[in-house]
Amino acid sequence: GQQVMQIPQYQHVQEGEDFTTYCNSSTTLSNIQWYKQRPGGHPVFLIQLVKSGEVKKQKRLTFQFGEAKKNSSLHITATQTTDVGTYFCADKTGNQFYFGTGTSLTVIP
Amino acid sequence: NAGVTQTPKFQVLKTGQSMTLQCAQDMNHNSMYWYRQDPGMGLRLIYYSASEGTTDKGEVPNGYNVSRLNKREFSLRLESAAPSQTSVYFCASSRDRGPNEQFFGPGTRLTVL
Numbered sequence: 001g002q003q004v005m006q007i008p009q010y011q012h013v014q015e016g017e018d019f020t021t022y023c024n025s026s027t028t029l030s031n032i033q034w035y036k037q038r039p040g041g042h043p044v045f046l047i048q049l050v051k052s053g054e055v056k057k058q059k060r061l062t063f064q065f066g067e068a069k070k071n072s073s074l075h076i077t078a079t080q081t082t083d084v085g086t087y088f089c090a091d092k093t094g095n096q097f098y099f100g101t102g103t104s105l106t107v108i109p
Numbered sequence: 110n111a112g113v114t115q116t117p118k119f120q121v122l123k124t125g126q127s128m129t130l131q132c133a134q135d136m137n138h139n140s141m142y143w144y145r146q147d148p149g150m151g152l153r154l155i156y157y158s159a160s161e162g163t164t165d166k167g168e169v170p171n172g173y174n175v176s177r178l179n180k181r182e183f184s185l186r187l188e189s190a191a192p193s194q195t196s197v198y199f200c201a202s203s204r205d206r207g208p209n210e211q212f213f214g215p216g217t218r219l220t221v222l
Contacts, residue, residue, distance in 0.1 A: 009149065033210065042199060043152065045210035088151060090211075095140065095159045096167060097211065101151040 004029075004091050006100030014108050019076040021103035023089035030093055032065055032072040037102070038085045046074075046087075079107050110135050115200050115214035122190045122221045130185040130217050132200030140203045141183040142167075142211065143175060145196040152199065158183055190221045 005024045013019050023032065031050045035043040047056055049065035049072060056063045062075045076083055084107050089100040113134045122128060134141065139160045144152040154167030158177040172194060174186045183202075187194060197218050201211040 006151075035211075042213040042216050043201075043211070044213070048210065090152075092209065095157060095165065096154055097142070097152075098154075098168075099144075099152040101149060 004100040113214035134202040138202035142201045
């Protein structure tokens, strides 16, 4: 089946530092969605990217979709303790969603 | 609106026991999903239902059955639980068009001894 690889698996940053997580696929992605899961919580939708080369921003979060639609990234500028959690990318192919393994972000105050 | 609700929140089973996880959504979504989440494995799709009356296998369906009882409810059944089914189970629903983002329930934490 579809495989979406996500790196890094873990990231520890000092508060105020930037953070980036990457999502890669060997096949072309139809679209890419990003989710955030707080510790002990459930995944919450952040954004969907559809177009090649698309860039979207949500306050301190910047999402990019690669030109070849085989990779995507989420960048957080000046992390805050509220950014703690695991960030997942997900590809929707047909009726199925394929999630990356996630990047767990720890922010050290 | 309650969104997506799941019951129970926690469950401990012995090997060989059966149980049904319940899920309901009040957003009038056609599509519903069951996932399991294991450490380092992300979310893996067990079964999904694109509409009332239809169900399809996902990535890891073995050992599970599902029922789409009506548009609102989608249940997951473990007929004979095994320790390998110890996991956190999430139900989700989504729109058919537009962003079709998934809305997740709070999860069921299942331990099989």
